[in-house]
Amino acid sequence: MNSEKKYDIDALLEEVVTLPSLPHTLANITELINKPDCSLVEVAKIIAVDPSLAIKTLRLVNSAYYGVGQEVTTIEHAVVLLGLKVIRNLALTATVFDTLKSGAERYLRHSIACGVAMRVLAENGPLASHVGSADEAFVYGLLHDVGKVILAEGLAEPYARTPDIMRERRLSWYQAEQEVIGVDHAQVGGALARNWKLSPLIAHGIAGHHDLRHCDPDMRKIAATLCVADYLCSAAGIASHDHPVFHISDETWTFAAIDKESLPAVIKTFFQSFPLIEELVRVAA
Ligand SMILES: [Fe+2]
Numbered sequence: 500m501n502s503e504k505k506y507d508i509d510a511l512l513e514e515v516v517t518l519p520s521l522p523h524t525l526a527n528i529t530e531l532i533n534k535p536d537c538s539l540v541e542v543a544k545i546i547a548v549d550p551s552l553a554i555k556t557l558r559l560v561n562s563a564y565y566g567v568g569q570e571v572t573t574i575e576h577a578v579v580l581l582g583l584k585v586i587r588n589l590a591l592t593a594t595v596f597d598t599l600k601s602g603a604e605r606y607l608r609h610s611i612a613c614g615v616a617m618r619v620l621a622e623n624g625p626l627a628s629h630v631g632s633a634d635e636a637f638v639y640g641l642l643h644d645v646g647k648v649i650l651a652e653g654l655a656e657p658y659a660r661t662p663d664i665m666r667e668r669r670l671s672w673y674q675a676e677q678e679v680i681g682v683d684h685a686q687v688g689g690a691l692a693r694n695w696k697l698s699p700l701i702a703h704g705i706a707g708h709h710d711l712r713h714c715d716p717d718m719r720k721i722a723a724t725l726c727v728a729d730y731l732c733s734a735a736g737i738a739s740h741d742h743p744v745f746h747i748s749d750e751t752w753t754f755a756a757i758d759k760e761s762l763p764a765v766i767k768t769f770f771q772s773f774p775l776i777e778e779l780v781r782v783a784a
């Protein structure tokens with residue numbers, strides 16, 4: 500029996516859950532990058548004075564994910580090598596790692612795997628015209644389930660009942676969340692992206708990744724592709740919870756517009772990326 504109060508997303512954010520604020524360093528980087536006269540040296544300085552971000556940035560730059568082919572030991576060198584847009588995504592990645600780290604490790608691994616799956620989908624065509632780069636697509640996947648960590652922290656007791664409700668009623672995880680709380684983690688993650696002033700594409704994509712009605716009709720392609728990337732992870736055994744019940748609707752496949760012929764190559768490349776996923780989990784931990 501469920502006697503808990505149910506919320507809509509606005510009431511939840513007003514009454515119960517406090518979204519993590521965007522760290523100052525990342526806000527400063529974003530502000531600086533948006534200025535026409537932004538200099539690489541200034542961005543490097545901002546990162547360098549934040550020791551935790553600086554260390555994570557260097558570890559990421561030297562990981563196989565970026566594959567720069569030389570050892571990078573200073574932030575300034577990293578910024579020059581990767582350019583401003585990539586460095587901004589990288590700083591965001593390092594920040595999200597810290598947010599996800601407070602949740603269970605399987606959330607982190609699943610989120611990174613979904614990021615890698617999105618990168619593979621972007622590199623293999625279907626997403627290319629919708630996101631700025633494969634690197635940006637990675638961030639979308641990395642963030643897609645951040646709402647689970649926020650709900651698990653903000654509503655620990657009712658949220659802990661989600662797996663039981665899912666099993667008892669043979670629901671998907673997000674449907675069980677809606678049963679228990681009234682909203683799902685996708686809506687909460689979308690709210691976080693808005694709060695952090697990330698692009699509308701990422702905020703809507705995350706909000707609608709399980710239910711396309713929760714995002715703007717123009718953004719459904721990205722939400723549907725996130726759903727497919729999520730499915731690839733679950734099918735590969737990198738789910739964020741046990742016994743995932745997963746169904747992709749015909750509508751979602753249509754919006755994702757993934758060419759069925761390219762799917763085997765996507766799956767093969769994704770499976771070949773497993774060592775990269777593990778490396779990123781080590782970097783994030
Ligand atoms: Fe999800």
Ligand SMILES: [Fe+2]
Nearest residue numbers: 643644729739
């Ligand atoms: Fe997921």
